[in-house]
Each structure stands twice: as C-alpha cells, then as structure tokens.
Amino acid sequence: MKHFAKLAAGLFVAASFMATAASAQTVLRSSDTHPDGYPTVEAVKYFGELVKERTAGRYAVDVYHSAQLGEEKDTIEQVRSGVIELNRVSMAPFNGTVKESIVPALPYLFRSEEHMHKVMDGAIGDQIKKAFEGAGLVVLAYYDAGSRSFYNKQKPINSVADMKGLKFRVIQSDIFVDMVAALGANATPMPYGEVYSSIETGVIDGAENNFPSYDTAKHFEVAKNFSLDEHTILPEVFVMNKAAFDKLTPEDQEIFKQAAKDSVAKQRELWAAKVSESRAKVEAAGAKITTPDKQGFIxxxxxxYEKHVTDPVLKKMVEDVQAVQ
Structure with a gap:
C-alpha cells in the first residue's frame, strides 16, 4: 500500500508540475491585415513555430490575419501601447513617428529588390531598427512587399501625363500623398479593406500596390489597368512591443531575434513564388499590364525629396542607400 501511495503521490506531483508548466506558457498575439496563406502571415506563423520549439513551449504566437484586430493604423497603436505584442505592418504609416522610416518609403529610391535587401540587411537597416525603439517598438524583421505600382479602372498609364486627374488610394503616409500629387493625380488615404468597394463605386479610380495584394484583395476585378512603374520597393516591418521584448531574458531575446531572422528567408521564398503566381492569375483574368518609361516619373x-529629406541624418542616409552596390 505504501508503494502505491508513493506512486500516486509521485504522479500527482508530476501532473501538478505539468499543469503548472502548461499554465506558464505565454501566448503572444500578432496582427496582419493580409489573408491566411499570404507570405507575411505564413512567415509570422513560422516565426511562432520556431519560438515555441526553441523555448520548449514556454512561448507561443497566435496570428490574427485578415485584419481581425483592425486595420494597420489601429494595430500600430495597439502594439505600441502593449494591447497586442506583435504586428506585421507596412513601414509607411510610421513615417510621422520614426523619421528614419521615411527613407525606405521614398519613391524610386531602390533600384531593385536585391538592392533593397542589401540595404535593409546591412548597417542602414540596423540604423532604422534602432530608431524604432524610440517609438516603443523592436523591429524583429524586414519582410518583402515587392514593388508597388499604380492600377486603375479608367485607362492604361504609359506616362506621367496619363496620371492627370485620376484618384488613387494610398497608404496613410504624407510621402505617398505628395508622390501622387507630384504626378498630377489625387491621393486619397483610406484603410486597405475599403479599396475594392471604393473603386467599384467610383469614389476612387484606383490604388497602388504589389501583385499579390492586387490579386488577393481582388482589386484586379474592378481595376483592370496595371502600370508597372514600381515607384516604391518598400519593406514591411515585423515589430514587437518594446516593453514585452525587454521582459524576455537575454537568452529568450536571442531566440526571438534568430527566429525572426530565420523567418525572413522563408518569407522571401514564399514571396517570390506568390508574385509569379499572382501576376499569372491577374493576367489570365484580363488585367492589362503596361510598363511606362520611368524617367518621367523619377x-x-x-x-x-526636397520636402521630406531636409534632415541632415536623412540626407546622409539617402546618399548611403544610393551608394550601396
């Protein structure tokens, strides 16, 4: 009997320990406006899997895709205030908060996606990461968002003259608003989720984005003319609330940073495949893709540039970006 009592007591202690360990798991919430299966969503899921594995289950990540927690403007405030811990978001909405984020958002700055990778993976990317800490955020990774181009329901765009008078939805960023104005068109900042109906009803003529967004948001159904001007090759940021990051042990901080770095390679691979798939899909559906002469746009x-790059720090950063080969 004593043997069974000891065994039962041992099992009880083990069960109690397991229950305590299970209850000690910290679940972090991460937001994304894109649908399930989108490269950024899958990359953050992969990050979560690596974190869970490498912390022996002490941390887990729940990814809320499809703007379940709100549009980007809302979730940026949520992650800065600590309501949620993680967020994948475009860099442009941070332009008014983190001045260094202005540089990657400048139109026609990056010569190619490869050029952007070299810049963001190096010292300039590190400089921008450091600046985000002042906004209460830690940048864990830069993800690809490809090149953004204009599309509309009215006509093909082959030159700057074709832009005149058209109304385009843009990200909530002064740079994007001024870029569209400089091209003779009218900019209308609005949440991503409102774009389809706004084009359909004529509130706007079109928008600007990459092929996967043009595809997955079904904008190609209402705006058939896609002009491959590639005005921005703007990276996305995967950020974490700084207070939450600072609570991690140094060892766990390294795990999080390495998991994020590993997720970048995964996201780039998924992104390249998605771009090819989306372009083929929209072309098959009747989208008309034109390639204008970029020099007039540049x-x-x-x-x-004269308006937004006045700070000496930003001027130097632009020069440094242009010098990267």
Missing part, C-alpha cells in the same frame, strides 16, 4: 519626384 524626374517628377524632385519636390517630394
């Missing part, structure tokens, strides 16, 4: 950006 020349029109002089007042945008």
């Amino acid at each position: 020349d029109a950006m002089k007042p945008v």
Whole structure:
C-alpha cells in the first residue's frame, strides 16, 4: 500500500508540475491585415513555430490575419501601447513617428529588390531598427512587399501625363500623398479593406500596390489597368512591443531575434513564388499590364525629396542607400 501511495503521490506531483508548466506558457498575439496563406502571415506563423520549439513551449504566437484586430493604423497603436505584442505592418504609416522610416518609403529610391535587401540587411537597416525603439517598438524583421505600382479602372498609364486627374488610394503616409500629387493625380488615404468597394463605386479610380495584394484583395476585378512603374520597393516591418521584448531574458531575446531572422528567408521564398503566381492569375483574368518609361516619373519626384529629406541624418542616409552596390 505504501508503494502505491508513493506512486500516486509521485504522479500527482508530476501532473501538478505539468499543469503548472502548461499554465506558464505565454501566448503572444500578432496582427496582419493580409489573408491566411499570404507570405507575411505564413512567415509570422513560422516565426511562432520556431519560438515555441526553441523555448520548449514556454512561448507561443497566435496570428490574427485578415485584419481581425483592425486595420494597420489601429494595430500600430495597439502594439505600441502593449494591447497586442506583435504586428506585421507596412513601414509607411510610421513615417510621422520614426523619421528614419521615411527613407525606405521614398519613391524610386531602390533600384531593385536585391538592392533593397542589401540595404535593409546591412548597417542602414540596423540604423532604422534602432530608431524604432524610440517609438516603443523592436523591429524583429524586414519582410518583402515587392514593388508597388499604380492600377486603375479608367485607362492604361504609359506616362506621367496619363496620371492627370485620376484618384488613387494610398497608404496613410504624407510621402505617398505628395508622390501622387507630384504626378498630377489625387491621393486619397483610406484603410486597405475599403479599396475594392471604393473603386467599384467610383469614389476612387484606383490604388497602388504589389501583385499579390492586387490579386488577393481582388482589386484586379474592378481595376483592370496595371502600370508597372514600381515607384516604391518598400519593406514591411515585423515589430514587437518594446516593453514585452525587454521582459524576455537575454537568452529568450536571442531566440526571438534568430527566429525572426530565420523567418525572413522563408518569407522571401514564399514571396517570390506568390508574385509569379499572382501576376499569372491577374493576367489570365484580363488585367492589362503596361510598363511606362520611368524617367518621367523619377524626374517628377524632385519636390517630394526636397520636402521630406531636409534632415541632415536623412540626407546622409539617402546618399548611403544610393551608394550601396
């Protein structure tokens, strides 16, 4: 009997320990406006799997895709205030909060996605990461968002003259508003989720984005003319609330940073495949893709740079970006 009592007591202690360990798991919430299966959503899921594995289940990540927690403007405030811990969001909405984020958002700054990777993976990317800490955020990773181009329901765009008078939805960013104005068009900042109906009803003529967003948001159904001007090659940021990050042990901080770094390679691979798939899909559905002469668009950006790149730090950063080969 004593043997069975000891065994039962041992099982009770083990069960209690397991229950305590299970209850000690910290579940972190992460937001994304894109649908399930989108490359950024899958990359954050992968990050969560690595974190869970490498912390022996002490941390887990729940990914809320499809703007379940709100549009980007809302979730940025949520992650800064600590309501949620993680967020995948475009860098442009931070332009008014983190001045260094202005540089990657500048139109026609990056020559290619490869150029952007070299810049963001190096010292300039580290400089921008450091600046985000002042906004209460830790940048864990930069994700690809490809190149953004204009699309509309009215006509093909082959030159700056074709932009005149058209109304485009843009990200809630002064740079994007000024970029569109410099091209002779009208900018309307609005949440991503409102774009389809706004084009359909004529509130706007079109928007600007990459092929996967043009596809997955079904904007190609209401705006058939896609102009491959590639005005921005703007990276996304995967951020964490700084207070939450600072609570991690140094060992766990390294686990989080390495898991995020590993997720970047995964996201880039998924992104490249998605771009090819989405372009083929929209073309098959009747989207008309044109490639305008970019020089006229680039020349029109002089007042945008003069307005937004006045700080000596930003001027130096732009020069450094352009010098990266």
